[in-house]
Amino acid sequence: MTAKPLVTDLTVWIGGAAGDGIASAGESFAKACSRSGYHVFAYNSYQSVIRGGHVCMHIRIGQQKVHTQGDPCNYLVALNQDTFQRYAKRVTAGGAILYNTDKFKADAAQVPQGVQLIGLPVMELVGNQLMQNTALMGALMQVLGLDAAAIRELLEERFNKKGDAVIKVNLDAFDKGAAFVQEKHQEGGIRIGKGDGKRRPLAGGNPMLGFGMVAAGLRFYSAYPMTPASSLLHWLVKYAAKAGIMVKQCEDEIAAVNMAIGAGHVGARAATGTAGGGFALMTEAVGEAAMTETPVVIVEVQRGGPSTGLPTKTEQGDLFQLLGASQGEFPRVILAPRTVAECYDVGVEAMNLADKFQVPVLVTSDLYLAERLETFDGVNITNVPIDRGEMVTSADGNLPAAPNSLGNGGAAQAGGYRRFLDTPSGVSPRALPGTPGTIYTAATDEHDQDGIVISDVFTNPAERVRMMEKRMRKTDGILKVLPKPVLDGPQDADLTLVGYGSTYQVMLEAMEALTQEGLKVNVLGIRNIWPFQAAEVAALLKKCKLTMSVEGNYLGQIVKIIRMETGIEIQHHLRKYDGEPFEPKQVIDQARTILKTKPKQSVLATVQSDEGLPPNFSPIENPAIGAEAARQH
Amino acid sequence: MAQVKDYIGKVKPDWCPGCGDFAVLNALQRAIADLDIAPHNVQVVSGIGCSSNLPGFINAYGFHGLHGRSLPVASGAKFGNHDLTVIATGGDGDGYGIGVGHFVHTCRRNIDMTYIVMDNQIYGLTTGQASPTTEKDIPTKSTPEGTIEMALSPIALALTCGATYVARGFSGDNLHLAQLMKGAIEHKGFALVDVFSPCVTYNKHNTYPWFRERVYKLEDEKHDTSDFRLAMEKAFEWGARIPLGLFYKSERPTYEDQEPALRSGKALCKLPLKRDDLAALMEDFI
Numbered sequence: 001m002t003a004k005p006l007v008t009d010l011t012v013w014i015g016g017a018a019g020d021g022i023a024s025a026g027e028s029f030a031k032a033c034s035r036s037g038y039h040v041f042a043y044n045s046y047q048s049v050i051r052g053g054h055v056c057m058h059i060r061i062g063q064q065k066v067h068t069q070g071d072p073c074n075y076l077v078a079l080n081q082d083t084f085q086r087y088a089k090r091v092t093a094g095g096a097i098l099y100n101t102d103k104f105k106a107d108a109a110q111v112p113q114g115v116q117l118i119g120l121p122v123m124e125l126v127g128n129q130l131m132q133n134t135a136l137m138g139a140l141m142q143v144l145g146l147d148a149a150a151i152r153e154l155l156e157e158r159f160n161k162k163g164d165a166v167i168k169v170n171l172d173a174f175d176k177g178a179a180f181v182q183e184k185h186q187e188g189g190i191r192i193g194k195g196d197g198k199r200r201p202l203a204g205g206n207p208m209l210g211f212g213m214v215a216a217g218l219r220f221y222s223a224y225p226m227t228p229a230s231s232l233l234h235w236l237v238k239y240a241a242k243a244g245i246m247v248k249q250c251e252d253e254i255a256a257v258n259m260a261i262g263a264g265h266v267g268a269r270a271a272t273g274t275a276g277g278g279f280a281l282m283t284e285a286v287g288e289a290a291m292t293e294t295p296v297v298i299v300e301v302q303r304g305g306p307s308t309g310l311p312t313k314t315e316q317g318d319l320f321q322l323l324g325a326s327q328g329e330f331p332r333v334i335l336a337p338r339t340v341a342e343c344y345d346v347g348v349e350a351m352n353l354a355d356k357f358q359v360p361v362l363v364t365s366d367l368y369l370a371e372r373l374e375t376f377d378g379v380n381i382t383n384v385p386i387d388r389g390e391m392v393t394s395a396d397g398n399l400p401a402a403p404n405s406l407g408n409g410g411a412a413q414a415g416g417y418r419r420f421l422d423t424p425s426g427v428s429p430r431a432l433p434g435t436p437g438t439i440y441t442a443a444t445d446e447h448d449q450d451g452i453v454i455s456d457v458f459t460n461p462a463e464r465v466r467m468m469e470k471r472m473r474k475t476d477g478i479l480k481v482l483p484k485p486v487l488d489g490p491q492d493a494d495l496t497l498v499g500y501g502s503t504y505q506v507m508l509e510a511m512e513a514l515t516q517e518g519l520k521v522n523v524l525g526i527r528n529i530w531p532f533q534a535a536e537v538a539a540l541l542k543k544c545k546l547t548m549s550v551e552g553n554y555l556g557q558i559v560k561i562i563r564m565e566t567g568i569e570i571q572h573h574l575r576k577y578d579g580e581p582f583e584p585k586q587v588i589d590q591a592r593t594i595l596k597t598k599p600k601q602s603v604l605a606t607v608q609s610d611e612g613l614p615p616n617f618s619p620i621e622n623p624a625i626g627a628e629a630a631r632q633h
Numbered sequence: 634m635a636q637v638k639d640y641i642g643k644v645k646p647d648w649c650p651g652c653g654d655f656a657v658l659n660a661l662q663r664a665i666a667d668l669d670i671a672p673h674n675v676q677v678v679s680g681i682g683c684s685s686n687l688p689g690f691i692n693a694y695g696f697h698g699l700h701g702r703s704l705p706v707a708s709g710a711k712f713g714n715h716d717l718t719v720i721a722t723g724g725d726g727d728g729y730g731i732g733v734g735h736f737v738h739t740c741r742r743n744i745d746m747t748y749i750v751m752d753n754q755i756y757g758l759t760t761g762q763a764s765p766t767t768e769k770d771i772p773t774k775s776t777p778e779g780t781i782e783m784a785l786s787p788i789a790l791a792l793t794c795g796a797t798y799v800a801r802g803f804s805g806d807n808l809h810l811a812q813l814m815k816g817a818i819e820h821k822g823f824a825l826v827d828v829f830s831p832c833v834t835y836n837k838h839n840t841y842p843w844f845r846e847r848v849y850k851l852e853d854e855k856h857d858t859s860d861f862r863l864a865m866e867k868a869f870e871w872g873a874r875i876p877l878g879l880f881y882k883s884e885r886p887t888y889e890d891q892e893p894a895l896r897s898g899k900a901l902c903k904l905p906l907k908r909d910d911l912a913a914l915m916e917d918f919i
């Protein structure tokens with residue numbers, strides 16, 4: 001056989017019904033690749049809930065960093081007919097479709113030219129339908145021509161507890177799948193070059209955010225289950241007992257956030273996590289944390305809204321909710337990590353900012369970032385910065401020994417303690433309950449520097465203004481320590497793509513693709529949403545020629561925040577609110593169009609994903625496809 | 634030995650003259666003093682309402698937070714530092730109205746803390762609307778023709794939900810109330826002390842004389858506090874005779890006793906922030 005040219009990245013889609021074991025098969029494959037020195041990006045798409053239970057994992061492997069799940073489908077593993085119906089026509093020439101001939105009859109007429117159809121007679125081969133996925137994995141590795149050592153190792157690890165017999169059955173099934181392809185089929189026409197041999201970590205945004213918080217000393221996490229935040233709860237609880245972290249499932253999100261605030265008040269580093277709907281319930285407590293100056297981290301993993309919306313779909317529609325949550329004005333931090341590795345960094349940073357500035361820190365990602373699997377080169381686990389800010393640990397409080405000029409009378413005396421001392425930074429040194437001599441009450445009603453409520457007095461404008469300004473002043477300090485935004489790519493680009501959070505990487509991919517076409521594009525990926533770094537962002541945007549926003553929402557929320565804070569209008573816009581993440585091609589095509597046509601008027605384009613079903617598809621006439629509604633809330 | 638004066642806060646209570654809450658504050662100060670718990674080791678948590686202003690009036694660490702959320706904050710505080718004596722305080726609207734969901738689940742968890750509810754059967758701070766414990770047919774500002782809903786029984790609810798120390802006191806009997814509170818704080822588990830704490834301004838029905846005519850002490854009738862069924866029966870006794878005292882007490886492991894992360898015995902807030910197991914955790918991603 002003649003050697004074909006190698007590609008630098010390729011995609012495998014594994015689709016089937018919920019319960020077919022897509023996630024574990026897909027994760028095994030992804031992990032085998034990451035252990036073999038490939039960069040991996042996997043996105044598990046739960047297709048239409050109404051038509052029921054369809055799951056498709058898109059796995060892309062590359063010799064260099066892959067930023068997204070990619071566009072084409074090179075290889076398809078179809079565990080049911082639905083998958084075949086939807087995606088067979090999309091498989092690219094040189095690729096292959098693998099399926100179990102016991103499950104359905106694949107219509108060869110639907111298979112594009114140049115695509116191999118590989119039907120495994122699973123029962124005949126291995127005598128056990130439970131081995132379907134393992135046999136198909138063997139076949140897949142064979143057709144891809146990938147080294148099977150890593151996946152064999154994973155099978156051994158996975159079935160280790162079940163004993164040698166189970167390991168052997170699985171390895172046999174794997175080998176038989178591989179042998180079947182070797183005997184009856186050709187190797188795939190799309191082959192990837194060798195990986196670099198480095199075993200990279202492979203993780204999702206939620207676990208890495210949890211890991212970051214743990215690394216920074218998280219001791220208490222409370223939550224009410226809600227997709228897509230639940231995997232953060234699950235990851236944390238897996239390590240909680242041995243890591244000395246208390247994880248508490250609560251009766252609702254109101255309890256969850258208030259428990260975290262209670263734990264934060266006594267000095268345990270505390271966080272809670274939820275999706276948009278749960279965050280709506282937590283809203284009142286965001287202001288509670290700010291007013292009582294209690295450190296707390298609140299994670300909001302966005303999904304499609306409004307209301308219960310699209311429980312298993314992604315969207316970036318909650319920025320305004322985060323920004324506006326809770327009545328009144330107070331300092332808050334909103335961070336939106338952009339990559340899986342950055343979820344870790346932001347987890348660490350959020351814990352520190354909450355303590356140092358005694359404010360609620362809101363961390364927001366979305367389903368696409370939280371539930372994807374992505375390789376990265378590592379994160380800082382050896383020298384994790386820990387900053388609690390100023391603490392008072394003895395009865396010798398925070399008031400100067402010399403007569404002070406606070407001028408508020410009351411309990412002020414040298415060596416005394418004022419919990420809410422008016423300082424130039426706005427941050428008051430904090431004593432934890434249990435410390436002798438520094439007793440105070442933290443109140444959500446307006447209070448003076450000693451914590452004594454002034455809500456019951458007739459009126460006290462001076463004290464109110466003092467405390468309001470003291471709290472708000474923290475924003476200046478926060479702005480000083482936030483990492484500065486940067487432009488990725490050439491500084492003199494002809495087009496700048498602007499977005500926040502999870503769309504960062506699809507913008508990077510578009511930039512790289514367009515660079516290959518000889519076009520000059522760069523990317524402004526906003527990570528720090530609030531306080532908004534207006535001066536820095538404005539300075540960057542002023543250098544830009546053409547600008548186009550890329551946002552997973554309808555209104556263009558980050559665009560509006562940029563305009564509100566800098567007065568700068570992003571010129572063109574690409575938006576998506578169909579529940580699926582941007583596909584690289586959608587961004588590349590629109591960016592190219594803008595670059596080539598340089599429209600005088602602002603262009604607002606929206607894109608959608610193709611769900612893959614044939615036109616006039618009826619779930620009623622296709623009960624095998626329409627069955628099994630897998631709802632997840 | 635600590636004295637009541639050691640627990641007097643910086644602020645003088647601004648409750649209406651004659652408010653039942655004065656007695657509750659005094660009884661609580663007396664109970665903590667009798668138990669000789671240092672003020673800095675006490676964390677009092679409240680929500681919103683007249684009675685929820687209590688943390689400011691007592692010399693102890695306080696958290697005076699949102700309406701109805703005292704129990705989750707108090708639970709978090711106890712989980713974060715179980716070396717503290719945690720006491721949640723508030724009113725019937727705060728605890729049995731807006732916060733009743735938390736009440737149900739906090740009872741269930743049997744966290745080692747005390748919940749004192751100043752139950753005046755009315756919303757006082759908002760000037761006299763019906764509360765969950767307002768008796769049926771009583772006219773209030775929001776129910777001029779009388780309440781339509783039946784009153785909730787805090788004692789029965791606490792029993793049903795698994796509270797392990799369930800008591801009722803009366804602001805008209807301060808020493809008895811202090812004894813109940815002392816028992817509640819000493820009790821290892823979730824303790825409710827529901828207190829008839831009359832609102833002299835907005836509740837003209839459940840007044841001091843009204844209670845005095847009706848209340849009697851369970852201990853005077855040799856009530857068996859280990860008998861759950863009897864406690865439930867007594868919980869619904871209302872009308873000519875209304876019981877005060879300890880309805881029920883039982884021992885079962887607290888939440889903290891069973892929480893895996895607390896097995897070391899060390900409070901979460903006292904554990905180091907720097908970790909040495911990160912490389913091992915990282916291995917799971919490879």
